[in-house]
Amino acid sequence: MNRKKFFRTATPYFFILPWVIGFLVFTIGPLIFSLIMSFFDWPLTADPKFIGLGNYIEMFTEDDQFRKSLVISLKYAAIFVPLNMIIALFLAMLITQPVRGVKVYRTIFYIPAVISGVAVSIIWGWILNSDYGILNYLLSLLGIEGPRWLVDPAWALMAVILASAFGVGTMMLIFYTDIKNISIDIYEAASLDGASVSKQFFSITLPMITPTILFNLITSIISSFQQVTLVMLLTGGGPLNSTYFYGLYTYNNAFKHHKMGYASANAWVMFIIILLLTALVFRSSSAWVFYETEAKNSGAKKKRKGGKEA
Amino acid sequence: MNLSKKSKVFIYILLTAAAIYFLAPFAYMFFSTFKSEAEAIAYPPKFFPSQWHPENFIKAWTSQPFGTYLWNSILVTVLTTAGQVISCSLVAYGFARYEFKGKNILFMILLSTMMIPWDVTMIPQYMEFNLFGWINTLKPLIVPAWFGSAYYIFLMRQFLMGVPKDFEEAARIDGANAFQIYWKIFMPILKPSLILVGVLNMITVWNDYLGPLIFLQDRSKYTLALGLASFKGVHSTQIVPMLCITVVMIIPPIIIFIIAQKYIVEGTSGSIK
Numbered sequence: 001m002n003r004k005k006f007f008r009t010a011t012p013y014f015f016i017l018p019w020v021i022g023f024l025v026f027t028i029g030p031l032i033f034s035l036i037m038s039f040f041d042w043p044l045t046a047d048p049k050f051i052g053l054g055n056y057i058e059m060f061t062e063d064d065q066f067r068k069s070l071v072i073s074l075k076y077a078a079i080f081v082p083l084n085m086i087i088a089l090f091l092a093m094l095i096t097q098p099v100r101g102v103k104v105y106r107t108i109f110y111i112p113a114v115i116s117g118v119a120v121s122i123i124w125g126w127i128l129n130s131d132y133g134i135l136n137y138l139l140s141l142l143g144i145e146g147p148r149w150l151v152d153p154a155w156a157l158m159a160v161i162l163a164s165a166f167g168v169g170t171m172m173l174i175f176y177t178d179i180k181n182i183s184i185d186i187y188e189a190a191s192l193d194g195a196s197v198s199k200q201f202f203s204i205t206l207p208m209i210t211p212t213i214l215f216n217l218i219t220s221i222i223s224s225f226q227q228v229t230l231v232m233l234l235t236g237g238g239p240l241n242s243t244y245f246y247g248l249y250t251y252n253n254a255f256k257h258h259k260m261g262y263a264s265a266n267a268w269v270m271f272i273i274i275l276l277l278t279a280l281v282f283r284s285s286s287a288w289v290f291y292e293t294e295a296k297n298s299g300a301k302k303k304r305k306g307g308k309e310a
Numbered sequence: 311m312n313l314s315k316k317s318k319v320f321i322y323i324l325l326t327a328a329a330i331y332f333l334a335p336f337a338y339m340f341f342s343t344f345k346s347e348a349e350a351i352a353y354p355p356k357f358f359p360s361q362w363h364p365e366n367f368i369k370a371w372t373s374q375p376f377g378t379y380l381w382n383s384i385l386v387t388v389l390t391t392a393g394q395v396i397s398c399s400l401v402a403y404g405f406a407r408y409e410f411k412g413k414n415i416l417f418m419i420l421l422s423t424m425m426i427p428w429d430v431t432m433i434p435q436y437m438e439f440n441l442f443g444w445i446n447t448l449k450p451l452i453v454p455a456w457f458g459s460a461y462y463i464f465l466m467r468q469f470l471m472g473v474p475k476d477f478e479e480a481a482r483i484d485g486a487n488a489f490q491i492y493w494k495i496f497m498p499i500l501k502p503s504l505i506l507v508g509v510l511n512m513i514t515v516w517n518d519y520l521g522p523l524i525f526l527q528d529r530s531k532y533t534l535a536l537g538l539a540s541f542k543g544v545h546s547t548q549i550v551p552m553l554c555i556t557v558v559m560i561i562p563p564i565i566i567f568i569i570a571q572k573y574i575v576e577g578t579s580g581s582i583k
Contacts, residue, residue: 011488012413015404018397019420022457027423030434037434091328097321098313107571108329111336114567115560116517118535122542122556123335126549132351134338166332177579226427229519233539250429255524260433267429274427 034264042261055265065241065249066266070273072157073246077224080161085216087168092175093201106176113169121233124163125150153242156235160243163234164227171216178212179205210289218278225274246270336560343367343554350550370551371558378530379537386451386533387515393456394511395504401458402466403492407478417467424460428520436524450525451518451533455511462507465577469503470496506577509570513563534559 013020038055042048059066095106112120127135128149136146149159182205190200228247231237237244237252250270254263313321338357342350343366345359371377405417439450478491486494497504522536532540538555567574 009410012404012408012410015408015488015492016401016416018456019401019458019463020416022397022454023419023423025438026435026454026457027426027431030431030438031426033434033437034430037437094321094325094328099318099321099325102325105325105329106575107568108332110571111564111567112332114513114517114563116519116535116538116563118517118519118539118542119556119560122538122552123339126553127335127338132353132355134355137354166335173575173578177575181579222425222427226429233519233542247429254429254433254436260437263429264433267427267433271427271430274425278425 035268037261038265038268040261042259042264044258044260048261051261055262056269058262059265059269065244068241069244069246069249072242072244073225073227076157076161076227076245077221079157080164080224081217081220083161084165084168084171084220085213087165088171088216089175091168091172092179093205095172095176096179106173109172110169113167113173117229118233120163120166121230124159124166125234128159128162150235151239153240156239156243160227160231160234163230164224171220174212174216175209178209182208207290211291214281214285214289218281221277221281222274225270339553340557343550343557345550347548347550350553366550367554367558370554373551374537374541375529376534376537376555376558379532379534382448382531383516383534386448387512389452390455390515391508391511393452394459394462395508397456397458398462398466398507399497399500399504400492401463402470403496405463406467406470406473407496420460420463424464432520432524439525445525446527446531448526448531451515451521455515459511462511465507466500466503469500473499502573502576505570506573509566509573512566516563 037048039050039052040048041051041054091109095102095109127133130136130146130148130151133146133149135149139146147155147158149155186204187200190204195203226247227245228251231243231245231248232251235243237248246266247270250263250266253259253266341358344362344364345356345366346361346363349356349359349361405413405420435450436445439445442449444450444453473496478495481491481495517535518533519535519539522533523539526532526536529537529540534555538552538559541555542552
């Protein structure tokens with residue numbers, strides 16, 4: 001009888017056991033280990049030496065590249081995140097229009113999002129080539145002299161942004177499914193009231209999808225800080241370190257210069273920055289994110305209150 | 311909602327312009343794989359090849375052990391997908407269909423692991439796998455997948471939460487044990503979610519570059535993504551062979567996406583709220 005009871009209580013834990021083991025061995029274990037490593041001078045080939053906050057002090061006081069890479073990544077996020085969201089939302093609006101064949105367009109817009117960053121970097125490296133690239137050729141047909149994208153330090157970051165935006169489909173799809181879920185009745189009521197298309201967009205669509213905007217904002221801030229494959233292969237961090245992203249800086253410290261302790265400290269600083277930015281976005285969200293259930297609840301409350309008074 | 315003819319035309323113009331932006335690079339690449347090297351880097355560039363060279367593909371493919379890279383990619387993709395589908399469905403089932411002590415806090419922890427940047431865990435994981443003697447094997451790429459992944463567990467759990475509460479009652483009365491209920495009743499219901507997770511994982515793993523770059527050293531262990539990237543280093547002066555391999559590499563995920571896009575679109579819609 002006792003055994004039976006034990007099994008009944010233990011059953012759910014058996015089901016979640018794979019994740020618990022994976023969490024301990026592949027996530028929290030490494031996370032703690034990484035924090036410990038960040039207090040050590042830890043070359044791959046020699047014995048580690050405890051240096052306390054040494055790595056962090058070095059980063060903030062001696063290492064110029066730390067600050068530069070941080071600024072580059074912040075700049076990238078500041079341009080790429082809003083740009084990507086606007087394009088994604090624009091495309092999502094296009095493919096939710098009631099015209100025939102939009103599903104085909106939906107598929108086309110999403111395709112670049114399913115190919116490898118390696119392939120994206122090869123395709124764009126070739127298109128943006130300043131000697132024979134087709135983009136500058138097309139610009140020259142319009143009478144514009146294209147910049148030397150990957151060679152000019154002033155333009156390399158733009159080139160990376162351009163190539164990243166090719167994968168806008170993932171975010172577009174998230175907006176798309178959300179816009180699709182908005183009840184058509186609301187729009188019909190609005191257009192009966194004579195609301196114009198742009199009025200409908202700004203006072204119905206946009207407020208209704210603010211939770212999704214919040215979700216996309218947070219996930220894309222996180223992912224833009226971790227961007228590394230594309231820069232590694234498209235520019236290699238150059239020219240003149242103008243695209244030496246923070247992720248690449250951390251990677252090189254660890255796996256090129258074998259400064260495992262220092263790189264761990266780099267990674268923790270990034271982790272903390274991501275957490276702070278996320279917290280900041282969340283805090284601001286109560287001012288601009290509109291939750292449907294919330295509105296319903298407060299509406300219901302008001303009614304109840306009104307009932308009492310009557 | 312009905313649109314006027316004028317605005318319909320306007321929408322089609324915008325849709326088509328965007329479609330050209332997304333498709334033109336692929337079309338241009340596809341046609342360029344058949345060009346001679348001189349023509350591929352000629353200026354002004356030409357869209358179509360003046361002479362077709364299908365042998366470009368064979369030359370590119372045989373210039374490095376791409377067959378081996380392909381096999382490694384297939385091995386990693388298939389084995390991680392099997393692992394994710396099995397482990398995530400078990401864990402999601404536990405979280406969705408049972409009440410137990412610590413459930414909410416454990417689920418919160420699971421969700422928060424999605425925010426951890428790869429750099430933070432990648433370095434200690436490298437040390438860990440080095441200790442296990444797994445560096446330069448495919449194990450670091452495959453084994454973790456058998457212990458679930460937070461995002462996929464979350465997607466499946468959301469799906470299972472939508473199944474009515476009394477669903478397993480009848481089976482329990484019939485004397486089926488917990489595992490039988492999971493396997494015989496819930497696995498078939500979960501099918502759309504299993505396909506979604508399987509496809510997302512296949513595409514991610516097939517495309518992954520950073521994992522193989524860190525954990526693999528010998529060419530005999532390379533995956534296709536890593537092989538293509540290293541090919542870029544060696545052949546940076548020759549564009550055509552690189553484009554040929556790129557075309558080969560992007561075809562499988564595109565086909566899988568087109569076949570399974572219904573599941574991806576539906577899966578995306580339920581996941582956020």
